[in-house]
Amino acid sequence: MSDLPTSAKIVIIGGGIIGCSTAYHLAKMGLTDVLVLERGKLTSGSTWHAAGLVGQLRTNANITQLLGYSVALYDRLEQETGLATGWKRNGGLRLACNQERWTEVKRQATTATSFGLEMQLLSPKEAQDLWPLMQVDDVVGAAFLPTDGQASPSDITQSLAKGARMGGVTFREGVTVTGIEVEGGVAKAILTDQGRIQAEKIVVCAGQWSREIGRMAGVNIPLVSMQHQYLITERIEGVTSNLPTLRDPDRLTYWKEEVGGLVMGGYEPNPKPWTNSGATEKFEFQLLDNDLDHFEPLMELAIGRVPAMENAGIKQFINGPESFTPDGNFILGAAPETKGVYVGCGFNAFGIASGGGAGMALAEWVARGEPPYDLWAVDIRRFGKNTLDTGWVNQRTMEAYAKHYTMAWPFEEYQSGRPLRRSPLYDRLKAQGAVFGEKLGWERPNWFAVAGEEARDVYSYGRQNWFEAVGREHKACREAAVVFDQTSFAKFTVRGSDANEALSWLCANDVVKKPGSLTYTQMLNRKGGIETDLTVARLGDGSYYLVTGTGFATHDLDWIRRNIPDGLDVEVEDVTSQFSVLVLMGPKAREILGALTAEDLSNAAAPFGSARPLHIAGARILALRVTYVGELGWELHVPMEFALTVYDALMAAGTPLGLVNAGYRAIESLRLEKGYRAWGGEIGPDHSPLMAGLGWAAKLKKDIPFLGREALLDQAAKPLPRLLAGFTVDDPEVILLGRETIYRNGKRCGWLASAGYGYTVGKSIGYGYVRDPAGVDADYVLSGSYELEVATERVKAEVFLEPLYDPRMERVKG
Numbered sequence: 001m002s003d004l005p006t007s008a009k010i011v012i013i014g015g016g017i018i019g020c021s022t023a024y025h026l027a028k029m030g031l032t033d034v035l036v037l038e039r040g041k042l043t044s045g046s047t048w049h050a051a052g053l054v055g056q057l058r059t060n061a062n063i064t065q066l067l068g069y070s071v072a073l074y075d076r077l078e079q080e081t082g083l084a085t086g087w088k089r090n091g092g093l094r095l096a097c098n099q100e101r102w103t104e105v106k107r108q109a110t111t112a113t114s115f116g117l118e119m120q121l122l123s124p125k126e127a128q129d130l131w132p133l134m135q136v137d138d139v140v141g142a143a144f145l146p147t148d149g150q151a152s153p154s155d156i157t158q159s160l161a162k163g164a165r166m167g168g169v170t171f172r173e174g175v176t177v178t179g180i181e182v183e184g185g186v187a188k189a190i191l192t193d194q195g196r197i198q199a200e201k202i203v204v205c206a207g208q209w210s211r212e213i214g215r216m217a218g219v220n221i222p223l224v225s226m227q228h229q230y231l232i233t234e235r236i237e238g239v240t241s242n243l244p245t246l247r248d249p250d251r252l253t254y255w256k257e258e259v260g261g262l263v264m265g266g267y268e269p270n271p272k273p274w275t276n277s278g279a280t281e282k283f284e285f286q287l288l289d290n291d292l293d294h295f296e297p298l299m300e301l302a303i304g305r306v307p308a309m310e311n312a313g314i315k316q317f318i319n320g321p322e323s324f325t326p327d328g329n330f331i332l333g334a335a336p337e338t339k340g341v342y343v344g345c346g347f348n349a350f351g352i353a354s355g356g357g358a359g360m361a362l363a364e365w366v367a368r369g370e371p372p373y374d375l376w377a378v379d380i381r382r383f384g385k386n387t388l389d390t391g392w393v394n395q396r397t398m399e400a401y402a403k404h405y406t407m408a409w410p411f412e413e414y415q416s417g418r419p420l421r422r423s424p425l426y427d428r429l430k431a432q433g434a435v436f437g438e439k440l441g442w443e444r445p446n447w448f449a450v451a452g453e454e455a456r457d458v459y460s461y462g463r464q465n466w467f468e469a470v471g472r473e474h475k476a477c478r479e480a481a482v483v484f485d486q487t488s489f490a491k492f493t494v495r496g497s498d499a500n501e502a503l504s505w506l507c508a509n510d511v512v513k514k515p516g517s518l519t520y521t522q523m524l525n526r527k528g529g530i531e532t533d534l535t536v537a538r539l540g541d542g543s544y545y546l547v548t549g550t551g552f553a554t555h556d557l558d559w560i561r562r563n564i565p566d567g568l569d570v571e572v573e574d575v576t577s578q579f580s581v582l583v584l585m586g587p588k589a590r591e592i593l594g595a596l597t598a599e600d601l602s603n604a605a606a607p608f609g610s611a612r613p614l615h616i617a618g619a620r621i622l623a624l625r626v627t628y629v630g631e632l633g634w635e636l637h638v639p640m641e642f643a644l645t646v647y648d649a650l651m652a653a654g655t656p657l658g659l660v661n662a663g664y665r666a667i668e669s670l671r672l673e674k675g676y677r678a679w680g681g682e683i684g685p686d687h688s689p690l691m692a693g694l695g696w697a698a699k700l701k702k703d704i705p706f707l708g709r710e711a712l713l714d715q716a717a718k719p720l721p722r723l724l725a726g727f728t729v730d731d732p733e734v735i736l737l738g739r740e741t742i743y744r745n746g747k748r749c750g751w752l753a754s755a756g757y758g759y760t761v762g763k764s765i766g767y768g769y770v771r772d773p774a775g776v777d778a779d780y781v782l783s784g785s786y787e788l789e790v791a792t793e794r795v796k797a798e799v800f801l802e803p804l805y806d807p808r809m810e811r812v813k814g
Contacts, residue, residue, distance in 0.1 A: 004172055007198040008035035010366060011190055012205055013177055013213055015040075016047035017153065017351055018344045019205035020160040021359020022366070027167025029367050034169045035197065037190070039176045040284035042161055043154045045207045047351065048285060049320035050153040051230055051263055053245045053256055054353040055092050057112050057119065057145060059408075059739065060377040061751070062686075063329075064115045070356030071147055074156065077356075081166065083159040086152025090244050090257070093122075093131055094143045097250040102140045103461045104407060106791040107737070109143055113789060114741040114751030120144045121792065131246055133238050134305050150245055150256045153352050160359070176282075177206075180217040180341075187217050187340035201366055203342045208274070208323035210331075210345035211390075219335040221380070222387035223346040224397040225274035225321040227288055229295045230265025232258055234313035249405035251301040261315060262306070266298040267404035273394060274321035288319040324348045326387060326396035328404065332362055333371070333380045336558035342366050343380050348404075370525060374685040381555035386441030392417045409459035410737050411665075419443045423487035424580055424643040432661060435466065439550045442488035445663040447473065462735065466665065467757075473662035474669050474759040477629055480658030481586030483650055484667060486635070487643070490553035491576045492560070494544040498568035503536065503544060505706055506563055508689060508698040511536040511544070518611040518624050520697060522689055523559060524708025528715060529685035530692065532556045533677065535626055537611035545611070545622065547581075547635070549679060563707060579622075580643035584650060585633030587811065592654040593623075593634060608813045617649035618642070627812050629667060630674030630805050672765045673758040675726060675803035681738075681754035682724055682767045690715050691769065692724045693801065719775020722750065726804070727788060727797040728763040734788075734795050736764040741789035742797075744770060752788070761804050766797075 010026060012019045015038030026034050038044070054074070056067040074087040096102040105121070112119035120143065127142035128134060161171060179191035180202065190197045204221065206213045214221035243257040253266035272294065295317075303310045325331060325346040335341040344362040347354055364372045376382065387393050399416040419426065420441040430436070433449040435456060447466045449455035458465040476482050494503060500512045509521035515538050523532040534548035534556065548556045557574055564570050584593060594601050596616045606612060606625055614623045619642035624635040638646050651659060677683045683692045690698075690712060698712055729736065736755035741748055755766035766788070770781050778801055787794045806812065 004175060004192065004194045005035055005170065005197060006195065008170070009033040009200045010035070010203060011197055011199040011201070012036045012203040013190070014038065014045070014205035014207060014210070015042040015161070015171065015173065016045050016205065016207050017043070017157040017160065017355035018347070018358055018362070019203070020157050020164060021355045022203060022205060022344060022362045023164035023169045024160040024167070025360045025363035026367060027164045027169050029363060031367060032168030036164070036169060036171045037175045037177060037192065038171070038173045039282065041173050042171070043157045044284040045209070046320060046322045047157050047207075048154045049287060049318050050322070050349070050352050051254070051256065051265055052086070052151050052153045052352050053092070053254060054149045054151055055145070055245070055350070056148060056353070057108060057115075057117055059111065061115045062373050062375060063377055064117060065373070066357030066361060066375070067353055068117065068357070069360055070353060071149065073356035074149070074151060077156065077159050077163065081159045081162045083155065083162050084152070085156040085159045087149060087156060089147055089149040090242050091130070091144055091146045092148030092245040093127055093247065095127065095246070095248045095250065096140045096142065097138045097248075098140060100407060100461060101250055103791060105141065105143050107461070109792050110741055110789050111739045112145070113748065114739050118146055120146070130244055133236070133308050134246070135307060144244070148245060151352055156352065156355070177213060177216070182217055182338055185339055187338050201340050201342060203344065203362065203366055205344045207345055208321055210323070210343065214335070214343065217335070217338045217341050219337050219341050219343070220383070220388050221331060221343055221345065222383050222393045223323045223325050223331065224394050226324045226397070226401050227272045227274055227291065227319055228265065228322045228349055229291065229317065229319045230263055231317050232263050232315045233261040233309065234315050235260035236262060236308050236312050238308070247405075248305055251305055252405045253298055253302045253305065255306065261312070262309065264302050264309065266302070267401060268294065268298060269402045271398055271401040273398065283321070288321060290317045290319050292317070322349050324397050324401050326383070326393055326400055328400040329378050330354060330358065331380050332358060332375055332378045333365060336381050336554055374529070376680055376684060379555065381558055382551065384440035384554055386417070386420055392420065407459075410461065411457065411464065412459055413437045413457065421488070423485050424640055425485045425487070425647055428644065428647070429485060429661060434661070434663065437664060439488065440553060442550055444488050444550070445485055445661065446665050447663040448661050470663075470665045470669060471759045473660065473666035476658060476660045477586050477631055477662060477666065477670055478760055479587070481584060481588040481592055481654055482660055482662035482666070483647070483654070484583040484585065484662055484664075485581075486583050487580040488550040489576070489581045490548045490550060490556060490574070491579055491637070492546040492557060493573045493575050494546060494560070494570060495542060496568070496570040497542055498570050499542045499544055502564045502568050502570045504704060505565060506560060507536060508706055508708060510699045510702060510704065511538065513538055515540045516610055516612055518609045518626055520626070522694065522697060523563075524688070524706070524711070525685055526708060526711060528688040528690075528708045528711030530679065530683045530687060530689065531559050531685055533679040533683060535624065537622070537624060539611070547624070552679060578640060579637045580640050582636045582638060582643070582647055582650065583633065584636060585627060585629050585631045587632055588654070588657045588659070589631070589633040592650065592657055592659060595653040596649055603813070617645050619646050621646065628676055629670035630676070630803070631811055632814055668756050669759055672754070672756050672767070673760055673803070673805040678754060687724070687769070688712060688715055691720055691722055719777065721773065721776065722769040722771040723776045723778070723781055724767060725770050725781050726800045727752070727766045727768070727786060728761070728800070728804070729788065729795055729797050730763060731795060734764055734790055736766045736788070736790065738766070740766060742768050742770065743787040743789065743794065744784040758804060765804065
């Protein structure tokens with residue numbers, strides 16, 4: 001008879017490092033009714049054959065913080081549990097072998113400074129002193145992170161499991177999950193080969209088998225099992241136990257010390273998946289057949305860096321499947337499709353580095369319903385419907401794997417699996433020189449090439465080839481008019497007898513205004529952080545139309561549905577694919593639109609912040625008087641089948657007045673000048689409207705309850721810990737990209753969340769939070785003297801709080 005429990009409050013599927021870390025942290029929170037199920041033995045999937053390098057620096061501050069938590073946990077874990085972990089802080093080296101890579105490394109060093117992580121820049125000789133076995137003839141420089149290290153994957157996982165058991169967690173090995181019961185969109189139980197387990201919450205940490213487990217609950221988990229090879233040498237003279245880990249991205253390779261020998265692996269430009277349909281078969285403490293022909297090019301590159309490897313004995317070749325994702329980031333969070341299901345998987349070969357922090361974050365998510373801080377970069381809701389197709393996931397993940405060690409160019413776009421989701425205007429715009437980017441599967445014009453310009457991106461860390469083209473589009477928007485194809489906007493309808501009550505609770509601003517009103521608002525979490533940033537049009541009594549960013553479609557729809565109070569009569573529908581969006585902006589927008597309709601478009605009849613139907617070229621459209629670029633204009637929401645007809649009518653009426661196409665890079669430049677915020681950039685769950693300078697968009701002066709109100713009132717009663725500010729740099733040679741360190745009066749106080757170039761003001765512009773534990777207000781910000789660190793060099797910067805362009809909104813409301 002099975003001793004498998006018949007119920008548990010929390011059931012974790014998977015006994016690798018993420019499952020065991022999540023269990024460990026749930027136990028630390030005092031949650032003991034936790035059951036971990038493992039089909040084989042603990043670590044028997046992909047954890048046991050992981051290489052075990054632990055690096056910390058990422059391009060996102062909170063992911064870097066999460067990885068730093070892993071290091072802090074591994075520092076103390078062996079002492080706490082009594083089990084060896086193989087953990088040592090031997091530091092990590094990263095080489096640069098050309099000037100572009102050296103620029104990348106210097107920018108990474110500045111990012112490290114911004115995030116409070118120590119990173120030293122070394123000469124080739126200094127790097128060789130730390131790693132004497134390598135030749136450095138081609139090395140330009142290196143970066144050294146002294147707090148990086150390495151661990152024994154199996155040992156550290158067993159130590160986490162012991163810590164979880166010490167806290168009361170139950171583990172069962174040899175249990176196969178065969179199904180998940182879901183009722184009314186809520187997960188109720190797990191079915192196994194040994195019986196049914198009723199559960200309040202189910203946590204999928206099944207590594208490369210997670211996609212299949214997720215399907216059992218109706219949850220989409222986009223990952224693919226990729227073959228990843230490395231070798232372990234016999235002892236090599238000169239390899240010491242304190243040798244740092246080494247990454248040589250220009251040779252696509254990495255090393256770490258292993259019992260006096262070396263582990264060497266890398267990331268091939270032509271990766272191979274394990275399966276094309278997803279991992280389903282049992283695979284316990286197994287490896288794939290060695291593919292020496294595939295590995296040989298990496299071996300040749302490695303010998304060029306470490307000549308001693310040519311004559312070293314090979315102890316073992318490892319070819320183990322590991323889970324990778326379409327964007328190279330791991331997956332955490334509450335599944336949007338099914339309540340009660342949480343996910344932690346897809347770690348792209350840095351599961352050991354992430355394991356401690358990811359387990360901590362996922363445990364808090366499960367226990368409290370929210371992560372400890374903004375983890376949008378790894379949130380499962382960052383994916384869209386395009387990842388339902390395993391074929392598409394395979395294509396994109398192969399590209400992401402191949403880019404693991406390639407240059408991380410600013411503004412670089414993925415190329416695989418494209419085009420997928422296309423606006424009706426796609427072919428028309430492509431013929432007119434559009435250079436497209438992609439988001440959530442949507443093709444979106446980034447910029448337009450004219451005669452004599454090559455219609456493709458050429459990447460670099462300097463001014464890229466589209467810089468002048470975007471300047472043209474920017475100028476046209478400020479002086480005449482442009483049309484942006486923003487069909488990819490996520491669009492929802494909210495209807496029902498209780499729609500007013502639901503949106504009044506969800507929205508920080510007052511959206512329950514007269515029909516025909518359009519309101520910019522945020523939706524907040526209980527801490528007052530900004531969860532969504534969108535516009536809400538009230539179409540009629542109990543009928544609303546919501547517009548939000550392309551990349552936030554899954555996240556925002558899930559947030560709205562999860563936080564509607566129980567018992568209300570409300571229906572929320574995603575109507576993104578029903579409507580194209582043509583955005584007409586510029587001082588001549590009214591004249592152009594007016595030529596196509598008999599409706600009164602004056603300020604009196606169609607004021608800023610209004611939503612009204614119009615008839616244009618035979619189509620009934622919804623015209624929203626709003627802007628994200630700081631100019632007079634409308635968003636025209638057009639039924640998909642009329643999109644081309646309406647576009648042609650706009651161009652026919654507007655071309656004589658200077659109307660041109662424009663793309664998303666011009667939108668970014670224009671909004672930076674105007675000081676408009678971007679969710680996922682300057683604003684997000686960690687920042688409140690008060691901190692972001694958006695307090696005016698919260699109905700605090702009205703006696704209307706809303707989610708997050710109490711947190712905002714509490715913040716308003718005391719000094720804020722940080723305040724969003726803008727910065728400009730006069731030097732035209734300085735290129736701001738984001739993550740540059742902010743110094744106030746010589747002291748580090750934050751970093752730029754986003755940055756770019758303002759063509760009207762003729763300067764680089766960046767936005768970031770000025771921080772001080774003692775409190776920050778406008779006077780504090782404006783009284784400081786500022787510098788920005790850009791690629792390790794400090795440059796003088798000017799601070800501002802009011803928009804650089806049209807601060808009194810005269811052009812927008814004209």
